[in-house]
Amino acid sequence: MAAKPLRSARSDNRLPAVLDAAARRFAERGYAAASMRDIAEACGMLPGSLYYHFAAKEDLLVAVYGAGVEQLSAAVRGAVEKETAPWARLEAACAAHLEALLEHGDYAQVLVRVLPVDVPNAAARLKALRADYERVFRDQIRDLPLPPGTDRSALRLMLLGALNWSRFWFVEKGRETPRSLARKFVHLLEESLHA
Amino acid sequence: MAAKPLRSARSDNRLPAVLDAAARRFAERGYAAASMRDIAEACGMLPGSLYYHFAAKEDLLVAVYGAGVEQLSAAVRGAVEKETAPWARLEAACAAHLEALLEHGDYAQVLVRVLPVDVPNAAARLKALRADYERVFRDQIRDLPLPPGTDRSALRLMLLGALNWSRFWFVEKGRETPRSLARKFVHLLEESLHA
DNA sequence: TGATACAACAAACGATCGTTTGGTTTACGG
DNA sequence: CCGTAAACCAAACGATCGTTTGTTGTATCA
Numbered sequence: 150m151a152a153k154p155l156r157s158a159r160s161d162n163r164l165p166a167v168l169d170a171a172a173r174r175f176a177e178r179g180y181a182a183a184s185m186r187d188i189a190e191a192c193g194m195l196p197g198s199l200y201y202h203f204a205a206k207e208d209l210l211v212a213v214y215g216a217g218v219e220q221l222s223a224a225v226r227g228a229v230e231k232e233t234a235p236w237a238r239l240e241a242a243c244a245a246h247l248e249a250l251l252e253h254g255d256y257a258q259v260l261v262r263v264l265p266v267d268v269p270n271a272a273a274r275l276k277a278l279r280a281d282y283e284r285v286f287r288d289q290i291r292d293l294p295l296p297p298g299t300d301r302s303a304l305r306l307m308l309l310g311a312l313n314w315s316r317f318w319f320v321e322k323g324r325e326t327p328r329s330l331a332r333k334f335v336h337l338l339e340e341s342l343h344a
Numbered sequence: 345m346a347a348k349p350l351r352s353a354r355s356d357n358r359l360p361a362v363l364d365a366a367a368r369r370f371a372e373r374g375y376a377a378a379s380m381r382d383i384a385e386a387c388g389m390l391p392g393s394l395y396y397h398f399a400a401k402e403d404l405l406v407a408v409y410g411a412g413v414e415q416l417s418a419a420v421r422g423a424v425e426k427e428t429a430p431w432a433r434l435e436a437a438c439a440a441h442l443e444a445l446l447e448h449g450d451y452a453q454v455l456v457r458v459l460p461v462d463v464p465n466a467a468a469r470l471k472a473l474r475a476d477y478e479r480v481f482r483d484q485i486r487d488l489p490l491p492p493g494t495d496r497s498a499l500r501l502m503l504l505g506a507l508n509w510s511r512f513w514f515v516e517k518g519r520e521t522p523r524s525l526a527r528k529f530v531h532l533l534e535e536s537l538h539a
Numbered sequence: 540t541g542a543t544a545c546a547a548c549a550a551a552c553g554a555t556c557g558t559t560t561g562g563t564t565t566a567c568g569g
Numbered sequence: 570c571c572g573t574a575a576a577c578c579a580a581a582c583g584a585t586c587g588t589t590t591g592t593t594g595t596a597t598c599a
Contacts, residue, residue: 159545159596179462181376185587197588198547206587264512267374303528310509311502317459318501333498341536354566354575380557392558393577401557 164202166192169255172213176258180210180267207271210263214275217256218282224249225285239289240335246312247327251319261313283309308334359397361387364450367408371453375405375462402466405458412451413473419444420480434484435530441507442522446514456508478504503529 158164170191174183185206189196203209228245232238249257260279265272283305290305311334319330353359365386369378380401384391398404423440427433444452455474460467478500485500506529514525 156544156597161596162546164546177461179374179376179459181374182462184585186585195548195550196586197549197551197590200588201546264374266372267377299532300528303525304532306510306513307502307506307529307532310507311505314505314509315501330498333495334502337494337499337502338532338536341533349575351567351574356566357576359576379555381555390578390580391556392560392579392581395558396576 163192163194167194167199167202167209168213168216171209172217172255172259175210175213176255176262180263185209207268210259210268211271211274213256213259214263214278217258217260218278220256221246221249221260222282222285229285229289235289235293236335236339239286239293240331242286242289243308243312243331243335244328247315247331250312250316251321251327258316261316304338308338358387358389362389362394362397362404363408363411366404367412367450367454370405370408371450371457375458380404402463405454405463406466406469408451408454409458409470409473412453412455413477415451416441416444416455417477417480424480424484430484430487430489431530431534434481434488435526437481437484438503438507438526438530439523442510442526445507445511446516446522453511456511499533503533 167188171183171188174188174191177183178187185199186196188209189199199209203212224245225242228241229238232241250261260282263275265275265279268275286305286309290301290308293301295301295304312331315330319325319327362383366378366383369383369386372378373382380394381391383404384394394404398407419440420437423436424433427436445456455477458470460470460474463470481500481504485496485503488496490496490499507526510525514520514522
């Protein structure tokens with residue numbers, strides 16, 4: 150619970166640097182293996198100084214996690230709005246998701262790397278944040294013209310699973326891009342499911 | 345480096361219990377958050393006693409990881425052999441993979457929960473073990489009759505990603521079973537990809 | 540410009556981490 | 570039944586963990 154400041158924030162506030170460093174460490178090593186000392190050193194501060202901004206390591210993780218949801222949601226919603234056809238909108242959402250996850254990584258990767266059970270006291274908050282984000286995909290899949298009886302929930306879980314897991318094998322060398330990968334994944338489903 | 349015993353193992357050897365306890369802790373909490381003390385206590389031993397069987401925590405993880413690959417490979421190969429049609433064989437492989445992952449868990453879950461990068465000194469060994477296992481799926485997808493130009497590599501990565509990620513949302517309540525889920529995932533791909 | 544509160548430093552706290560070392564028990568082969 | 574080695578205990582080692590506490594500097598606003 151950060152106490153509300155009586156005055157506005159100072160211009161030399163290093164909170165953004167703290168969040169960036171924490172996002173990088175959490176994304177690279179996971180929650181438990183990323184130490185507060187690592188994070189502090191990465192942004193030129195002392196370990197104890199982090200506790201001016203956050204009461205506990207868990208709260209720092211929640212802040213990074215929330216920023217990741219914010220960033221991903223904005224990217225996906227922005228991409229979806231540029232398309233009109235349902236399948237094109239879904240593909241745009243997947244492409245934006247993969248680009249955020251695989252290219253300008255860190256914050257988005259924390260959503261994939263850190264599981265709610267890793268942070269027991271904040272598990273509920275993390276689950277709520279993630280569910281909030283995934284609603285965009287639920288909406289896109291709801292609007293798809295599909296054969297009657299198709300399990301849209303299974304379709305969503307399959308697609309999101311494939312997208313998220315790509316973080317663990319994708320390498321930037323080679324000709325495959327996040328966008329091309331999203332195109333392949335969606336097309337593997339689209340042709341067989343055309344209503 | 346476990347020294348080769350000069351005599352055969354004793355009947356009160358608790359190595360299996362150590363592996364079981366380690367598998368459970370690694371699967372539940374991940375590598376970093378599972379402590380040697382937790383594992384030792386779970387099988388009624390003292391922390392230092394684990395070092396009679398393994399020279400380091402990393403080696404214990406590698407042993408569990410290898411056992412997980414063994415168990416998954418056996419289950420999937422056994423399931424595949426009971427079918428003849430290519431798509432039925434793939435579905436059987438997915439069902440066996442999901443059953444091992446979601447029901448009689450622990451060892452199989454370690455493959456999904458622990459990333460090679462979590463264990464720097466053993467990352468190469470873990471990658472090799474995982475690649476060894478995934479060859480079963482590569483073979484099944486190679487034998488699929490698919491439209492020309494289909495990217496079988498993307499298909500494999502999509503399917504395995506969806507299967508593995510299910511560990512993070514699947515709950516046993518409700519009517520969905522690992523088998524029914526595998527059926528849905530494969531069918532979502534099959535109908536559109538019939539050669 | 541002086542008072543205020545933001546933002547960080549400096550230095551430690553106890554707890555827990557992986558691991559080591561030397562001694563003890565006990566099942567097993569001869 | 571005895572000697573040996575397998576299997577574990579008992580107790581600690583130094584390192585690192587998240588966190589706390591008291592103090593210091595400095596940007597901001599009246």
